[in-house]
Amino acid sequence: MYHSPTADAEVAEELAAARPDLLPRYTAALPGARAAVLTRLWRALAHEPLPWLTGRVGGAHSLALRLADGRTLHGPHADPYATGGCVGAVHLDRERYDDPARLMTDLAVPHVAGLAVELGHSVASLALSRAGADHPKEWPEQDWEWEQRVVDGHPFHPNCRSRPGFSVAEQLSYGPEHRPVVELGTVAVPTAECLVSGDWPEELRSPGRLLLPVHPWQAAHVLKRSCDPWRPARPLMSLRTLALPGGPHVKTALSARLTSSVRDISAYSVEASAALTSLASDLAARTDGLLHITRTLGAATAHSPDLAALLRESPQVYAGPGERVLPVAALPTTALPDSPAWLADFSRLALTVGLRLLDLGVALEAHGQNLLVILSADGTPLRLVYRDLADIRISPARLTRHGIAPPALTGRLITDDETALRRKLFGSLVAGALAGTAGSGPALGAALAAAVPDLPRTRDLAALCEGPVPAKALTLMRLSPGTPGDLWTSLPNPLVLEPGT
Structure with a gap:
């Protein structure tokens, strides 16, 4: 039986040298990690518009998928919103597959070789993450501690834990689920050679130079140079963003492909950061106190996506006494009430805020990493915090309609296309954050049904209620190397899902 021997064996060999005490746990975690990645892959095969699937x-x-070459894939029903459950195996004609990398290799569809390798590494890295996860049961006190509890990564992406270019020792040293302290460094760059937006702090300046924070992985593998020691920090869910003790969060360039994207920082993002912070803060003030935006304090780049950094407020500054703020992706790790009423309350809060900003003219990318919730001492969802404005969408026409001056920005963030705006919000919030919290289509549908009567009656709400739900076609994107930008699929509306769908 084939089980991605290269990735499995490579990680096991490195782990035996780096942390031999984790090797038995890693080996025991491999079957579950394999099934978790296969479950995500089967969901993609069942619901994405893959050109080599004809029916x-x-x-x-069960579900049967017909391939253009006449073969047939067989597997269980695939709830597009499920995060639980487990697909242990599928069949390609008569052959049984429990390994996602082997399955994609044998499908032999265009551009599959790279994805198959990534799937093998996703399995191995996920098993490593699970082997090293040993988190206390009590609720954390620090914001970065919540981030460490999200062990499995993206709830729907088959590459949920793919970290190409990272050795086992580096994953243990930099992955948030392994709870490391990362020593950030700085690189000095002549001020005249830098683009700066916002306020760059004095501690990151020297005469005639800016000091740009650098992740140690970036220094070793991309910049290939040593850095001056700066400050210890705790990695957050995104791995390249880290929390300084008692201070802001630092978003560093990390020129590695994690899930779908290379995580560098463009000059466009640096240049736009101050204007985006100003606009988003203004709009958040129009939500009756339900939304806070973590401000980008300063951003700088040496005119290179490989050498740039942003300093951003910690979401913790918006939590009052007795309150906790945590990423929505961490909600399933808590001991919150497993009740439809709680989920409906949270969905109502998130959709009220998301739809309000969309109507004003900004579509948030409100997935479980960017969107955080402030909870009361008893777990009641009170307010939201949104971080990372780098991939929102802004509609000048909608802003103008509400008497708001559009920011002086051009480029990919700006669009008046209603489909693009709704895809950005609904694909991230409904098919992402809310689905990941609900854990299934029926639970999500019930929460939406309870929340919808209290939501602002806008055309965007009507579109959400009446049509399919957009979601990024994550696997199709990885199999379409010549197609820039996001690709999309349409998921059945959870408000009308039938049993077994």
Whole structure:
């Protein structure tokens, strides 16, 4: 039986040298990690517009996918919003597959070789993450501690834990789920050679130079140079963003492909950061106190996506006494009430805020990493915090309609296309943050049904209620190397999902 021997064996060999005490736990975690990645892959095969699939036929207890070459894939029903459950195996004609990398290799569809390798590494890295996860049961006190509890990564992406270019020792040293302290460095760059937005702090300046924070992985593998020691920090869910003790969060350039994207920082993002912070803060003030925006305090780049950094407020500054702020992706790790009423309350809060900003003219990318929730001492969802404005969408026409001056920005963030705006919000919030919290289509549908009557009656709400839900076609994007930008699929509306869908 094939089990991605290269990735599995490579990680096991490195782990035996770096942390031999984790090797038995890693080996024990491999079957579950394999099933977790296969579950995400099967969801993609069932619901994305993959050009080499010509038909989908649902039976009483199974789903059949017909390939253009005449073969047929068989597996269980795939709830597009489920995060629980487990697909242990699927069949390609008569052959059984429990390994996602082997399955994609044998499908032999265009551009599959790279994805198959990534799937093998996703399995191995996920097993490593699970082997090293040993978090206390009590609720954390520090914001970065919540980030460490999200062990499995993206709830729907087959590359949920793919970290190409990272050795086992580096994953243990930099992955938030392993709870490390990362020693950030700085690189001195002549001020005249830098682009700066916002306020760059004095501690990151020297005569005639700016000191740009650098992640140690970036220094070793991309910049290939040593850095001056700066400050210890704790990595957050995004791995390249880190929390300084008692201070802001630092977003560093990390020129590695994590899930779908290379995580560098463009000059466009640096230049736009101050204007985005100003606009988003103004709009948040129009939500009756339900939304806070973490301000970008300063951003700088040496005119290179490989050497840039942003300093951003910690979400912790918006939590009052007795309150806790945590990423939505961490909600499933808490001991919150497992009740439809709680989920409906949270969905109502998130959709009220998201729809309000969308109507004003800004579509948030409100997935479980960017969106945080402030909870009362008893776990009641009170307010939201949004961080990382680098990939929102802004509609000048909608802003103008509400008497708001559009920012002096051009480029990819600016669009008046209603489909693009709704895809950005609904794809991240409904098919992402809310689905990941609900854990299934029926639970999500019930929460939305309870929340919708209290939501602002806008055309965007009507579109959400009446049509399919957009979601990024994450696997199609990885199999379409010549197609820039996001690709999309349409998921069945959870408000009208039928049992077994």
